[in-house]
């Protein structure tokens with residue numbers, strides 16, 4: 001049933017988001033996700049879900065502010081690095097990612113819900129960056145594609 005569910009969802013193309021959180025040492029923790037969704041307009045709320053088994057579980061559970069970045073097609077390489085290799089990144093790497101992205105939201109936590117084997121974060125958007133016209137990065141049938 002789980003494999004069939006995964007197969008079904010692999011036919012549903014999504015955008016690719018990177019969530020960042022600044023840590024006390026001035027570095028940024030990150031996670032690549034596609035569980036992002038819009039929730040509300042008044043107030044502006046979005047959500048994403050974090051796997052309880054993730055190595056980043058405590059980082060994102062404990063941090064009050066999340067930065068939600070919509071990644072562009074020219075960020076395929078860094079996306080794979082962030083998803084499968086890199087741990088924390090420097091402030092300089094972080095600002096390069098923001099520069100090449102389509103846009104980003106600066107958010108604060110509104111609500112956290114335990115949902116099965118994930119935690120779902122409801123985030124209030126405090127600030128929306130400039131929105132660029134780059135082509136987005138999408139995930140479809142286990143592949144990163146440029147739309």
Ligand SMILES: Cc1cc2nc3c(=O)[nH]c(=O)nc-3n(C[C@H](O)[C@H](O)[C@H](O)COP(=O)(O)O)c2cc1C
Pocket residue numbers: 031032033034035036048049050051053054055056083084139
């Ligand atoms: C396209 C894609 C979407 C993902 N979406 C999520 C997600 O919504 N929530 C989540 O917790 N992990 C998600 N992941 C997994 C994380 O990005 C990360 O790869 C995974 O947690 C492995 O890291 P870890 O070994 O540090 O736990 C996704 C990975 C990929 C490639």
